[in-house]
Amino acid sequence: MDDKRSRFEAQVLPHLAAAYRYARWLASSANDADDLLQEAILRAYRGFEDLRGGNPKAWLLTIVRNCHRTAYRQMRQRNFVPLPAEQEPDSAAMIAQTPDPEVAAMDRDRQRLLQRLLSALPEDHREILTLREIVELDYREIAAVTRLPIGTVMSRLARARAALRAQWRLEIEGESCGMP
Amino acid sequence: MECPESLHVQALFDDELAAIDAARIGRHVEDCTQCRKLLEELGEVRALIRGGAPPERIPAALRVRVMQALEQESAVDLAFTGGGNPPNRPSKTLWIGLLSGAVGGALAASAVFLVLAGNTGKPLIDDVVADHTRSLLSSHLIDVVSTDQHTVKPWFAGRTDVSPVVADFSQQGFRLIGGRADYLDHQRAAVVVYQHGPHFINVFSWAISGRGLPANTTRNGYHLAFWKVGNVGYCAISDTGWGELQTLMRLLQGLE
Numbered sequence: 001m002d003d004k005r006s007r008f009e010a011q012v013l014p015h016l017a018a019a020y021r022y023a024r025w026l027a028s029s030a031n032d033a034d035d036l037l038q039e040a041i042l043r044a045y046r047g048f049e050d051l052r053g054g055n056p057k058a059w060l061l062t063i064v065r066n067c068h069r070t071a072y073r074q075m076r077q078r079n080f081v082p083l084p085a086e087q088e089p090d091s092a093a094m095i096a097q098t099p100d101p102e103v104a105a106m107d108r109d110r111q112r113l114l115q116r117l118l119s120a121l122p123e124d125h126r127e128i129l130t131l132r133e134i135v136e137l138d139y140r141e142i143a144a145v146t147r148l149p150i151g152t153v154m155s156r157l158a159r160a161r162a163a164l165r166a167q168w169r170l171e172i173e174g175e176s177c178g179m180p
Numbered sequence: 181m182e183c184p185e186s187l188h189v190q191a192l193f194d195d196e197l198a199a200i201d202a203a204r205i206g207r208h209v210e211d212c213t214q215c216r217k218l219l220e221e222l223g224e225v226r227a228l229i230r231g232g233a234p235p236e237r238i239p240a241a242l243r244v245r246v247m248q249a250l251e252q253e254s255a256v257d258l259a260f261t262g263g264g265n266p267p268n269r270p271s272k273t274l275w276i277g278l279l280s281g282a283v284g285g286a287l288a289a290s291a292v293f294l295v296l297a298g299n300t301g302k303p304l305i306d307d308v309v310a311d312h313t314r315s316l317l318s319s320h321l322i323d324v325v326s327t328d329q330h331t332v333k334p335w336f337a338g339r340t341d342v343s344p345v346v347a348d349f350s351q352q353g354f355r356l357i358g359g360r361a362d363y364l365d366h367q368r369a370a371v372v373v374y375q376h377g378p379h380f381i382n383v384f385s386w387a388i389s390g391r392g393l394p395a396n397t398t399r400n401g402y403h404l405a406f407w408k409v410g411n412v413g414y415c416a417i418s419d420t421g422w423g424e425l426q427t428l429m430r431l432l433q434g435l436e
Binding site: 011 | 186187190191194195196221222224225226228229230231232233234235236237238239242243245246249250253254313316317377378400401402419
């Protein structure tokens with residue numbers, strides 16, 4: 001194997017799982033996520049020399065994000081606007097397959113609740129929560145991916161968490177009042 | 181009015197504070213009811229998100245598709261630079277090539293380790309990292325899929341050179357998902373695989389002969405924790421946080 005390829009496999013491919021997790025949350029369907037991941041990996045490979053001494057994980061996720069933005073812009077120009085991340089998680093893609101149908105139903109309820117709450121938030125809040133809690137980046141990595149100063153990352157994260165919590169309270173109170 | 185320390189409390193929660201600051205903010209939280217409440221709420225929000233976002237593995241077909249695309253792309257590179265690899269090699273050859281290359285690399289690294297014998301531990305670390313990465317890449321994470329320690333432990337008999345500690349710690353957040361045999365330090369090592377949230381943790385175990393173990397370290401973004409029980413060396417490796425890795429280590433040691 002050539003040198004570029006083996007360096008790429010050693011430095012970048014360990015973060016394939018994180019890139020996939022991120023892609024699943026950006027794209028509006030599992031198929032789109034697959035395409036997004038492949039496109040991002042190829043673009044990363046072509047631009048590998050740009051990484052130099054940087055953080056490979058943040059660098060790869062930045063590329064995933066840029067690819068998504070490009071695809072999204074193209075779709076909007078063609079007047080297709082994807083629905084907000086209302087993705088039905090296909091069980092085949094998940095390792096946490098529980099044999100107990102009751103547990104599985106509860107998991108699905110939790111997933112739907114989260115989807116609902118997140119889709120009520122502004123895009124920048126949704127993004128920062130995804131990067132921190134689902135892709136599990138640290139502040140520095142989030143700052144690199146979103147190109148925000150670290151102070152903004154911290155304050156936006158705090159606001160996004162408070163907003164999600166408020167939305168959640170609203171939902172709980174709505175249920176207890178017997179509202180739909 | 182919001183407490184001026186609230187962003188620091190959030191940073192404490194996110195494990196972003198250095199030890200000194202963490203201690204200071206920890207003391208502050210004890211005295212400030214507002215920040216105590218904040219810390220609690222942050223935990224609830226995290227549980228809400230992570231509970232609703234199950235860890236997803238890349239489907240095997242997608243992994244193969246990405247690797248094939250990469251293969252074609254690098255073949256184009258080589259064609260331009262006059263390299264020898266023909267383009268569009270069938271993917272089967274690619275996988276065999278990848279695997280034999282990695283095993284060859286492991287053999288070479290072990291040989292270097294013996295020659296050095298001065299115990300820098302580096303080749304062993306390289307081996308563990310290579311085995312771990314390969315297990316995640318090649319969908320050869322698990323040979324025996326089971327959440328039952330009484331299935332996993334007997335499976336190792338005859339397949340590996342040691343009989344490791346196997347236990348399920350689902351209650352503590354570390355779910356036993358299976359085991360596999362892997363090659364490490366010239367022997368058939370036993371690997372017990374745990375899942376913690378979206379992370380996989382490989383716990384290697386092998387017979388150590390007199391040499392000490394390397395110190396805990398971080399390589400390529402993976403944390404490696406080493407310990408030994410009798411003459412069996414253990415190494416837990418994952419991209420999860422240090423705290424979690426050490427919790428699992430303590431759980432495993434507590435069993436002895």
